[in-house]
Amino acid sequence: MQVVKPIHLAFALLACPLAAVAADPVATITLLEGQVAMVRGVTRYALAEGVGLQSGDIIEVGDKGLAQIEFAEGAALALGPGTRMLAVSITQGKPAGGDFYALRGALKLSGVKKGTHFRIATPLFALQPVEGAAVLVVGGGEGSVFVESGDARLTAAPASLRLKGGDFFTRKAGQKGAVAPRPSPAFIGELPRLFLDPLPSRLARYKERQVQPRQLEAASYTEVEAWLKAPPEVRRPLVERFAPRASDPAFRSALVSNLRFHPEWDPILYPEKRSPKEADAASATRSGPAPSKPADKP
Secondary structure, eight states: OOOOGGGHHHHHGGGSOOOOOOSSOSEEEEEEESOEEEEETTEEEEOOTTBEEOTTOEEEEOTTOEEEEEETTSOEEEEOTTOEEEEEEEEOSSSOEEEEEEEEEEEEEEEEOTTOEEEEEOSSOEEEEEEEEEEEEEETTEEEEEEEEEEEEEEETTEEEEEETTOEEEEETTSOOEEESSOOHHHHHHSOGGGGSOOOOOGGGGTTOOBOOEEEEEOOHHHHHHHHTSOHHHHTTHHHHHGGGGGSHHHHHHHHHTGGGOGGGHHHHOGGGSOHHHHHHHHHHHHOOOOOOOOOOO
């Protein structure tokens, strides 16, 4: 199944240089438990409460971790253990909100107000809450959504449907989805305790200060492998972003070994196959600018 077409333009934004952190972040990490890392550009960072989230950031929650992101307009997005999520785009103004892609994990989006725009796409469906709160779990070729309150639009190509408060949708890969009037016990059992209650608001404590993430190291192939092998609509815009890592011998070797999973890397790895003009462009992309260092703490 392909990712829903309306998010294609959002993924295209990832080919552009990432913007600097705004003076007032639109989305802020306000709660962390356990290990939670972030890939920004081509570099891995250790997250901390108070860090502002940017378009293009990849969040990786450890198997015993939790994270919560709060938005300036009032919504909150919680990520459960093992969640892997890409912030495709985060917007401010009208409509405020963001587009996200979750490869796997458990997520809860609450406090969505009419007039804002939030969309969470997965390998099995795309969910756009119109108002209220929704919880979803994705992994192992199966995905489920419970609309806790309000209503939401769900697209599982080629079908699209409206879910209201109390509806529970589940779908397995290669099969049609089904709606039930209540969530299954198995679904509830997978949820972190944080998801069973209203998400706490902690944004106020970080309005007067910005926290910078701690830089770790350049991302290895293994650390971003799942994204480089994601559906085409997700992985192709990431080629230009991670092209500078192809100059690293270990990263390049892994790209070559797995080329059948991401053939769009062929021009980067073998520019000699292209015309001289194309080869020069590929070489420039491969070398790329050096990743910037994180700003000093204020």
